[in-house]
Structure formats: structure tokens, C-alpha cells
Amino acid sequence: MYKIAVVGATGLVGQKMLEVLERKAIPFDSLTLFTSARSAGKEVEYQGKTYITEELTEEKANEKYDFVLMSAGGSTSLKFSPIFEEAGSVVIDNSSAFRMVEDIDLIVPEVNAPKLERRIIANPNCSTIQSVVPLKPLQEQFGLKRVAYTTYQAVSGSGVAGRNDLINGAKGEAPKNYPHPIYNNVLPHIDDFLDTGYTKEEQKMIDETKKILGLPDLKVTATCVRVPVQDSHSVAINVTLENPATVEAIREIFEQTEGVVLIDDVENNQYPLAVNTTGKEEVFVGRIREDDTLENSFHIWCTADNLLKGAALNAVQILEQIHNQNK
Ligand code: A2P
Numbered sequence: 001m002y003k004i005a006v007v008g009a010t011g012l013v014g015q016k017m018l019e020v021l022e023r024k025a026i027p028f029d030s031l032t033l034f035t036s037a038r039s040a041g042k043e044v045e046y047q048g049k050t051y052i053t054e055e056l057t058e059e060k061a062n063e064k065y066d067f068v069l070m071s072a073g074g075s076t077s078l079k080f081s082p083i084f085e086e087a088g089s090v091v092i093d094n095s096s097a098f099r100m101v102e103d104i105d106l107i108v109p110e111v112n113a114p115k116l117e118r119r120i121i122a123n124p125n126c127s128t129i130q131s132v133v134p135l136k137p138l139q140e141q142f143g144l145k146r147v148a149y150t151t152y153q154a155v156s157g158s159g160v161a162g163r164n165d166l167i168n169g170a171k172g173e174a175p176k177n178y179p180h181p182i183y184n185n186v187l188p189h190i191d192d193f194l195d196t197g198y199t200k201e202e203q204k205m206i207d208e209t210k211k212i213l214g215l216p217d218l219k220v221t222a223t224c225v226r227v228p229v230q231d232s233h234s235v236a237i238n239v240t241l242e243n244p245a246t247v248e249a250i251r252e253i254f255e256q257t258e259g260v261v262l263i264d265d266v267e268n269n270q271y272p273l274a275v276n277t278t279g280k281e282e283v284f285v286g287r288i289r290e291d292d293t294l295e296n297s298f299h300i301w302c303t304a305d306n307l308l309k310g311a312a313l314n315a316v317q318i319l320e321q322i323h324n325q326n327k
Helices: 012-023 074-086 126-142 155-169 200-213 247-255 308-326
Strands: 002-007 028-035 043-046 049-052 067-070 090-093 120-122 144-152 219-223 233-241 260-262 283-290 297-304
Touching: 002 012, 002 074, 012 067, 012 155, 012 308, 028 049, 067 074, 067 308, 074 090, 074 120, 090 308, 126 144, 126 200, 126 233, 126 247, 126 260, 126 283, 126 297, 126 308, 144 200, 200 219, 247 260, 247 283, 247 297, 297 308
Parallel strands: 002 028, 002 067, 067 090, 090 120, 144 219, 260 283
Antiparallel strands: 043 049, 144 233, 233 297, 283 297
């Protein structure tokens, strides 16, 4: 039986983490729900019990938990994860704060496994998680040479504030979270801009793809776009393989890959759709076709629930992975 803490328990991802913990029947006998001072003291009904949310403080982080599921933004994570770690807790952190730190594992359980040099484990960027799941079997079978991503990302990826901008924008209100209206619009801008002209979100996809796949020299590029969709991210993946492949062979591989569902029947208008993906655990792929402008290159359309596989589910799967490693 584990002692578990969820940090950011009132957030969109935190709430999904609680849902997934229940669905996966993770054995725990102690659960602590941390929030900021703003939401502390709230009653939360969970599995027939009432929990009271607590403000996370340095003193409380200094207590040992078996697992801390953290989704409360980068600065909260930077401050509190090392304290939890020092106290002996394993932190599974959904923020980008530690993802590119060399001795910190960046894990998608279908793709790689933690070495646990540090007790902080990073949960990758949402769009990256769903993209590396189908890329991994292609890497194994054909080798990867180049990946170009274009994303179509849902507002729930920006938490409650993003969701509110879409809902309130539909009523004519000005945005509070995004620099422009997201309602009836498409924003080629996720996270801050870097000097290179790329956004941090794009750079995360580039760096994290290489780290998770263990391919530091892989050529990766990305354009990340926010679209007025509530939930589930879509990614257009353009991949160049090291060795020749066929559309049929790629389809067969996806049919046999755990965690991947192939929906690719264009004659009947069947392909992955964000609305059909929400609430599902798998990564959906379709529209697989050759890109005849480059050798050994293919287009893949890919959708996943950004709050589940892109965040909460992946975090709980990491917990399960460690649970199974320790059995
Ligand atoms: P709170 O409800 O007190 O603001 P989202 O990204 O979906 O908006 O969720 C962010 C989550 O992170 C919320 O649960 C929020 O709690 C929590 N949070 C924000 N800052 C802190 C902090 N300093 N300590 C603990 N939790 C925090």
C-alpha cells in the first residue's frame, strides 16, 4: 500500500490523475491533496471518502511519500520537487522544469524505462508523448532520420485558464490567458518565443523527442499551434525513415503496437478525430501515406487525449512501471 500525494489536485491534470489512480486500482492507504493557498481547505469527495485539500509548504514537502504526482506548473515544481526528493519521495513531475536535466528520466512507458538515478522523474510534453508512441516501433523496424511535427493543440493543455478563454470567448469576452482570442481562431504560438523564432513548446518537442527515443542526432523540427478545441491534441507527423518501408507495413506495425489504435479507412471517412479521442487511453493514428517529396518519408495523423495520455495517464503509468519494477 502506497502513501501518495497529488500536487495541483484542483487542476485539470490533477483531477485526471485522481480519476486514473482509481481506474488503475493503484493500491494506496494514504492520499494527500495539495493545492496553492487559494484552494486549500476545499472538500474533495474521492472513492467514498472526503479529503481536505492542503496548501503545499516546504515543511509538508519534507515528509516522505512513496509517490508524489505533481502538476502545478514549473515554478512550483522547481521549488518543491527537490524537497520531496531529499525527503525520499519519488516525484513524477508533469512540468517542464526537470525534463532536460541529464540525470533525470523522461519517460513514456511504452517507449523507455526509468533508470532512477534521481527520484524526480519527468513526464514529457503532451504532444511529444503522443508522437513518440507511434514513432518508437518505426525506429525499431526502419530507423528514424528526420521528424517534422505540426500540432493542433487543445485549450485544456493550458489548464483551467485556457479552457475559460475558449468558453468565454464564445460569449464575446476578451481573452485572459492567450494573447489573442482563441475562439474562432488559430494561434501559431504556444509558450514563450525564443531568440531562434521557435516557441518553447516547439523546442520542447524537438529536445524531448531526441531524449526519449535516445537519438541525440535525430533531425526534429516542429510548429506548435493552439486551436479552439476543448480536449485532445492532434499532431501531423512527417517522418523520414533510415530504411525503405511501405504504407502497408507501417499500418501492420501500428496494428500490433500496444497503446496505438489505427483508424485509416479514408473511403469511409474514417481517421482519428479529437472528439472521438477524448476520454480514451490510446494514441490514435491514421491518414498514413507516402511523402513522395523525400526518400523513405511518410505522413501520419495522430490524436490523443492530452489530459490523459498527454499528462495524467502517462504519469500514473510511470508509477505503475516503477511499481512493477519493484515487485
Ligand atoms: P489552486 O487551485 O490552488 O490554484 P491548472 O493548470 O489546471 O489551472 O491547475 C494548476 C494546479 O496547480 C491547481 O491545482 C493549483 O491550485 C495548483 N497550484 C498552483 N500553484 C501551486 C502551489 N504553489 N502549490 C501547490 N499547488 C499549486
